[in-house]
Amino acid sequence: MDKEKLIKLAEDLYQSAFDANAYYAIMMQYREMSKKYNDEMNLSPAFYQVVYGALQKACFMEIAKLYDKTKDVVSVGLLLKYCRDNLDLFPEYRDIVTIKEEGREYSFQVPYQHHLKPTEECFYENEVKSQREILKLFDTPDFEKVPIQVNLTFSEFLGLYQKRFCSLSKKQENIRVQRNKIYAHNDDLFTDYEAQRKKQAEEEEKLERERRMQEAMENLFCMYHMMKMMECGNFYVEKHMKQTKQS
Incomplete structure (x- = not known):
């Protein structure tokens, strides 16, 4: 992207x-x-x-x-x-500062600075504890409520927001x-509806399959009876023909 x-x-x-x-x-x-x-x-x-x-x-x-x-x-x-x-x-850092001193160049990476919200302090327990102890030493009023500042690279900043999102x-x-x-048209209900519709379709297909099997069996019985009737008819025809010849 x-x-x-x-x-x-x-x-x-x-x-x-x-x-x-x-x-x-x-x-x-x-x-x-x-x-x-x-x-x-x-x-x-x-x-x-x-x-x-x-x-x-x-x-x-x-x-x-x-x-x-x-x-x-x-x-x-x-x-x-x-x-x-x-x-x-x-950019991984907020800025990169370059200083020239006695013909030499020195570069410093400036991190992103972020004041932690109360819900974010649990992700930086050591930093919060350390800075609060320093604030307490200097008798800072309401030091426990003073926002704590942390220095972060962009990767760390993104990681913080991912932690917040997951929390x-x-x-x-x-x-x-x-x-x-x-x-009513939410995903779960739609999924349930689709599952019910599929189950209903399977049951209807099963009933249709049983109905076809029943029809097939009935056809077989009909054919069987027809064959028996034909055999009986042939038997009586042959018997009649024999009787006619003998007479």
Whole structure:
């Protein structure tokens, strides 16, 4: 994948995330305003319920799309995969600084700097513990809540986001289950329907096969009776002919 396609994929995902966030913000505004304008909203409750339900469903489906695990579907997982498969498109360091001193050149690699979120600290326990101890020595106020900064290469940065993505696996599964409950044409129900349809087709084919076997057996009995009747007819014809000759 080239750089332009990767950027386009990231932009599409960003737009989906932006839309989901916008829907959620409006929902929160609904809740806040419902207390202030309760009487006004009660004048047409059905309208506000329908709008709120539509916002809720739209927000949920945008989030479900972001974490969809269907193969080759545009999602956060697919973006991470493409980034991992195309590391050569990204600079490993944020910058490389070159300094000249006494006729000699010195180059320094400048890493990416990232402030860890509370949910990310579990991935860098040693760094967090070390920096917090230093902050404590300097009597830093609320040192336990101060964001910890780590230096990362791009590969390490990508690895952090992959860990964050994998840590949401249970929530992703919950989203998938809820999505399947909302829409009747979800993958699981479609799979179940296909399995039931296939089973029904097999049963119908089995019944048809048994019916044909029964018809074949009936035909055999009919042929057998016809042959017996022909034998009996031939026997009586021959007997009659003998009696005629004798008389």
